[in-house]
Amino acid sequence: MEGMRKMVWLGFACSGHSRRLYSTKVDLRKLRPMILKRIEKRAQLYPVRAMIPVAKEVLQARNILIHGVSTLLNFLPLMACKFCPEIYIGEQGHLIQTCWGYKHRAKNRVHEWIKGGLDDILVPVESFHLYNMYQSVIRHNERFDFDRIPAVVELCWQAGADPHEENLNSSSWNLDAASGSGLEAESLSPNDLVSIANKTITAWETLRSGVEKLLLVYPVKVCKYCSEVHVGPSGHKARLCGVFKYESWKGAHFWMKANVDNLVPPKIVWRRRPQDPPVLVNDGKDFYGRVPAVLDLCSKAGAIVPAKYNCMMKVQGLSAPVNNQLYGIIRESNF
Template sequence: MEGMRKMARYGFVFSGNPPRFYGTKVDLRKLRPMILKRIDNRAQSYPVRAMVPVANEVLQARNVLIHGVSTLLNFLPLMACKFCPEIYIGEQGHLIQTCWGYKHRAKNRVHEWIKGGLNDILVPVESFHLKYMFQSVIRHNERFDFDRIPAVVELCWQAGADLQDENLNSSSSNSEAASESVSVNENLSPEDLASIANNTLTAWEALRSGVEKLLLVYPVKVCKYCSEVHVGPSGHKARLCGVFTYESWKGAHFWVKANVDNLVPPKIVWRRRPHDPPVLVNERKEFYGRAPAVLDLCSKAGAIVPKKYNCMMKLQGLSGPANNRFFGITTEPNF
């Protein structure tokens, strides 16, 4: 206070908080061992006991979802584009020009459709399986010393879930996890198919809400440029980003905070409504509805769709522009 009074005596006026002067410099090389030690000590308070049931529920919902989608695909057709990740649930693909295929193909072209599979709907997202929780950074020359498992399974493992259960398959391929329990020649009635669809849709919602809860407690990183996922407080150092093209950052990932869509991609698809034409055309794509692929598959099998998706699906929307004539004047609806 005495120093401030002397400065005010010589004409210095303070508005709000007094200024602060920092004369010391921070040596980050000395702080690095302290930060790494603090990260290692952080693992002593994990896993959080309250989140262990949530992790087990997420794994259970994941298994129900995989087996349910596999069963529904035996009765409903799935088409996938040969040159891009676009998919469509129906007998034949749409004519909407949204294909951005391989390098030498022009953009905004009509898709070339082939038969799709389980991994086209439930996109596998892998991550390194750490040997212990909150492990130190994985270097580039150590990338082959760690297994690759689904990121959701790795997140649940770090959250304290038991992965020894025979029903919890940690394979990166969803089709392998469902091949043993799904019979291709199984005959199901429409009521049974609708029941499976409702259970599958419930598992989809439970999986996404459970992962969202786990992300509030456990840190997960995703690369901004290549969608690589790493479950841990800091991303790994494996230089795998842009491996097929030269990048200015020499293949190092640019890590940001991950969200639910990075671990459980929704895979949005065009959805045909009852009043739409048999084949969706490009000229009316602004009027068509869209929905996550799992939701569209379950709804076509008889599942009840939650109301929160009605706006995205445009259930009451028009299938194309409509002209109305009043007293000889033509008006078009303004959307």
């Protein structure tokens, strides 16, 4: 019994001794100059030279993508829902009940379609423009002192792309300015449309792959509860999050690491296949394929969508049997 008590006493003594070893107090005021100096040295490592060509390639691909989509929209109809972000590429919208934008009304309703535009396909994502990567945090009362530019452009600028270079300096940084930059319908042949569509798909893939590479090197944050994006090591302090407008956080963002979809939203749409009915109905939504809107637009112009999207598009999938029976009844009633 006495042996057990000695062992217990030795254990407490050892644990107390270990606590004394790790209970050293640190004076943060003395470490602050060292931390600031390390931050300044780290800022000197950017931009990474190996990533400068990638940033330039991303800006060039973005310009080609914007001009290509704006040109194709002069030939192909685009429908957008009046109450939610849903879009559909075709002369008339589908009848799938996925509208969730009605206020004070039941969800999952049929969409009310109107004519769409460039912003409906290429969703604009903006962020604050910083003069350097490690400048002071933007506070709420300073939010109007900084310009808002596309997040992809801000990422490329911080990655070393020269905004004043002739090949990269484009008026299409703002999608509104590029909405009317497409060529006239009479000046393009079907072969020209196919060529533009193929170049647009290539630019789309180059843009997304390039942004993915840049995100491995440069920190970008996105709010967990809204679509706000900040290019930099830490998010800004501007209280713009509408989710917590009436909560104790007062609109403060909850930042997390961003991915490609946060900077370049794919905007997934329903895609009509040859085996589907002329108008997509709600009963067959489990059978229909889906695809990013840019690829669906280019495919309708004659381009070939990369094979990696075949599973998503359900190219060889069957159509809804309910729709086939419905159209069979309609045909019989016509005789």
